[in-house]
Amino acid sequence: MTARLTSWLRKAARGALLPLAVLDLWWLAARHSVVIPSIASVMDVLAHPFCEPPALDSTSLASGVAVSLLRVVLGFGLAAASGIPIGLLIGRCRAVNEMLSPSIAALMVISPVAWLPVTILVFGLSSPAAACFGDNAWQHGLLDQLRFAVLAVIWMSAFFPVALNTAAGVRGVREAHVEAARVLGASPGQLIRKIILPGAAPSILTGLRLGAGVAWRVIIAAEIFPGTRSGLGYMIVTAQEQGRYEYAFAAIVIIGVIGLALDGLLRAAAWPLGRWQAAQR
Amino acid sequence: MKTVAIRFEHVGRRFATEARGEVWAVRDLDLHCDAGKVTCLVGPSGCGKTTLLRLAAGLDRPTTGRVFMNGETIAGPTAGIGLLSQEGDLLPWRRVIDNIAMGLELRGVPRAERHAQARRVLEQVRLPPEVAHSHPHELSGGMRQRVALARALCHDPRVLLMDEPFASLDEQTRERLHGEFIELWQSEPRTVLLVTHSVEEAVLLADRVVVMAAGRLTADFAVASARPRDVFQPDMIELLRRVRSALKSEPEAASSPVARGAGRKIQI
Ligand SMILES: Nc1ncnc2c1ncn2[C@@H]1O[C@H](COP(=O)(O)OP(=O)(O)OP(=O)(O)O)[C@@H](O)[C@H]1O
Numbered sequence: 052m053t054a055r056l057t058s059w060l061r062k063a064a065r066g067a068l069l070p071l072a073v074l075d076l077w078w079l080a081a082r083h084s085v086v087i088p089s090i091a092s093v094m095d096v097l098a099h100p101f102c103e104p105p106a107l108d109s110t111s112l113a114s115g116v117a118v119s120l121l122r123v124v125l126g127f128g129l130a131a132a133s134g135i136p137i138g139l140l141i142g143r144c145r146a147v148n149e150m151l152s153p154s155i156a157a158l159m160v161i162s163p164v165a166w167l168p169v170t171i172l173v174f175g176l177s178s179p180a181a182a183c184f185g186d187n188a189w190q191h192g193l194l195d196q197l198r199f200a201v202l203a204v205i206w207m208s209a210f211f212p213v214a215l216n217t218a219a220g221v222r223g224v225r226e227a228h229v230e231a232a233r234v235l236g237a238s239p240g241q242l243i244r245k246i247i248l249p250g251a252a253p254s255i256l257t258g259l260r261l262g263a264g265v266a267w268r269v270i271i272a273a274e275i276f277p278g279t280r281s282g283l284g285y286m287i288v289t290a291q292e293q294g295r296y297e298y299a300f301a302a303i304v305i306i307g308v309i310g311l312a313l314d315g316l317l318r319a320a321a322w323p324l325g326r327w328q329a330a331q332r
Numbered sequence: 333m334k335t336v337a338i339r340f341e342h343v344g345r346r347f348a349t350e351a352r353g354e355v356w357a358v359r360d361l362d363l364h365c366d367a368g369k370v371t372c373l374v375g376p377s378g379c380g381k382t383t384l385l386r387l388a389a390g391l392d393r394p395t396t397g398r399v400f401m402n403g404e405t406i407a408g409p410t411a412g413i414g415l416l417s418q419e420g421d422l423l424p425w426r427r428v429i430d431n432i433a434m435g436l437e438l439r440g441v442p443r444a445e446r447h448a449q450a451r452r453v454l455e456q457v458r459l460p461p462e463v464a465h466s467h468p469h470e471l472s473g474g475m476r477q478r479v480a481l482a483r484a485l486c487h488d489p490r491v492l493l494m495d496e497p498f499a500s501l502d503e504q505t506r507e508r509l510h511g512e513f514i515e516l517w518q519s520e521p522r523t524v525l526l527v528t529h530s531v532e533e534a535v536l537l538a539d540r541v542v543v544m545a546a547g548r549l550t551a552d553f554a555v556a557s558a559r560p561r562d563v564f565q566p567d568m569i570e571l572l573r574r575v576r577s578a579l580k581s582e583p584e585a586a587s588s589p590v591a592r593g594a595g596r597k598i599q600i
């Protein structure tokens with residue numbers, strides 16, 4: 052017991068070494084500079100997430116988090132809902148694979164943020180709120196902030212990892228498993244539900260994790276782009292413009308924490324699959 | 333009880349391979365497996381045994397000829413077949429009991445009912461009940477083999493196709509499973525087509541031993557001795573000798589160019 056505790060402590064201490072060094076440097080730098088915000092001022096921003104500083108368009112940290120997170124959840128949800136079926140088709144049908152692969156390979160190399168001008172051209176400033184409530188959209192602040200243009204960019208950033216990993220997982224399903232089910236009388240639909248999807252599940256979950264990670268990185272970049280007026284990325288640019296760097300730093304800390312939490316969540320979802328997967332190798 | 337017979341009529345199966353060109357795995361083969369009897373197929377590696385079994389299971393179509401199950405042409409996997417494949421193919425993400433009950437699940441049998449049936453079959457193949465909730469990777473090779481047998485039996489098929497089911501087991505386990513297999517079969521005679529490399533296994537289990545070489549049948553022996561049998565019985569020794577010499581008399585021609593050429597001629 053004590054041996055395990057000391058080994059755990061040693062591991063934790065080694066892991067903490069670098070962050071502590073960074074904090075130390077930050078503290079030193081803040082003491083000798085007037086622009087670099089002090090650790091205390093950043094902690095103060097983090098401690099009052101609902102405070103609405105007039106310098107920053109009166110948007111609070113909490114509302115920035117809510118807008119960014121909601122954009123990612125919706126965009127990523129759409130990507131998962133479309134990427135898994137399309138990945139399934141790519142993995143199972145040669146014709147679909149041959150039709151889509153070149154386009155996907157080409158689109159993959161373009162940073163999703165580059166599409167923002169295009170999606171703004173297509174969707175304009177319309178939002179889910181505008182779609183539902185028309186001219187009264189502004190009354191539904193949060194929904195109005197989502198903007199289809201931004202959602203489309205998030206969808207695009209998460210779609211490829213999800214679809215391609217699904218396709219790879221589907222191709223990796225052992226033919227012997229498919230045949231075993233066919234002999235037992237499986238219909239094509241049953242084959243997909245009971246063999247293909249469970250067999251590809253580890254790879255699909257990897258795709259979801261990658262997709263969520265990319266989406267979270269892209270949303271911040273997209274919000275820094277002119278045209279969006281809310282979210283954590285927007286908070287970072289305005290903080291820079293106003294010289295209120297403590298808000299930018301606080302936003303960065305929050306971005307890291309939420310990114311880790313998202314990944315942890317999807318990792319936890321994949322955990323039950325780890326056992327048989329490890330045994331297969 | 334209704335039993336089903338398998339009939340192969342002028343069956344050939346050609347594969348296009350990259351390295352060896354066209355290969356006839358099975359060629360112009362006729363075989364009738366009697367209903368309710370155990371037919372054992374022996375032959376050297378690569379002579380087409382697995383190919384023949386896959387044709388009977390409906391997993392593959394013959395290039396020439398036809399395969400009948402109970403008088404009807406096989407067009408795809410049909411209900412009423414249990415297949416034990418050569419490599420393990422249990423689903424690793426399913427517990428043993430859900431692997432065994434898979435056939436019933438696909439037919440829409442309610443969970444409680446199919447689990448009860450799966451537990452009965454688990455007992456028939458002599459596995460302890462606590463194995464039911466293990467995953468396949470937690471079992472030994474022999475236990476996995478029994479689970480695969482249980483899965484093939486669970487939906488009560490009339491025909492059992494077995495591809496070297498006992499090949500990867502140690503001698504003792506194999507002997508025990510032989511005994512259990514025969515008991516199971518005697519309690520409910522199904523039509524069995526069993527593939528094996530082992531002449532002894534064939535002679536011990538079969539009502540009929542069929543020798544295959546290079547995609548063709550080369551010899552056919554009826555085995556009348558009462559079960560349980562013993563390889564040291566005089567009639568068994570004699571039969572063993574004859575089957576062995578039948579196997580030896582045929583050169584391993586499956587992959588020889590001459591044999592392949594002959595196969596092509598039949599096709600054209
Ligand atoms: N899908 C395939 N594609 C190409 N060739 C194949 C295919 N399946 C089988 N063959 C060829 O057909 C021949 C017979 O193969 P088969 O698997 O039926 O042999 P087998 O008698 O079961 O051998 P073993 O005892 O080693 O299992 C071999 O030459 C093999 O290479």
Ligand SMILES: [Mg+2]
Binds near residue numbers: 381382383418495
């Ligand atoms: Mg074989």
